[in-house]
Amino acid sequence: MTVVGPNGLGYVNVPRSLSLMMSSGYDRRAGGISAVSYSGGMLLGVSRAVWAYDGVGINLIVSAGNEAVTHLADYVDFLAGDPATTSIGLIIDKTRNWPATNSPFVVSSGMATHCT
Known part of the structure; x- marks a missing residue:
């Protein structure tokens, strides 16, 4: 069974009211x-900031932890194929096995932000 983490806060599916996050x-x-x-x-800071804007909401949020089992590429690959996801936000400090996707996403790494 594939799991999220370890060393992360968990996973939230907002439309299904499913919160597996330690917060x-x-x-x-x-x-x-x-x-x-x-x-x-x-991640929690970003999701709380989204609440401040009417008409903007969250589908899924994942705290990836140290990627012992699943990797950033796995999450992006899944989200790119998810019809309920219209945009993907990433807050990261490194990448490996980067997936090819045509989905719009924003990457924040340290002080730089990159959009595609």
Whole structure:
């Protein structure tokens, strides 16, 4: 069985009200944004910031941890094929096995942000 992590905060599927994340509850609005981060804290910050904008919501958020089993490429590959995901946000410090995708996504790495 493939799992998320270890060393991450978990996974949230907002439309299904499924939260497998080790954090306190907060309001989430369903929408098309999916995000993956190595840092659970940064991911929670982004998802809380989304709440501030009416009409913007989250589909899936994943705290990837240290990628012992699943990798960033696995998540991006899945999200690129997910019809409920309209954009992908990544908060990362490294990449390996980068997938080829035509889906729009934003990558934040340190102080630089890259959009495709």
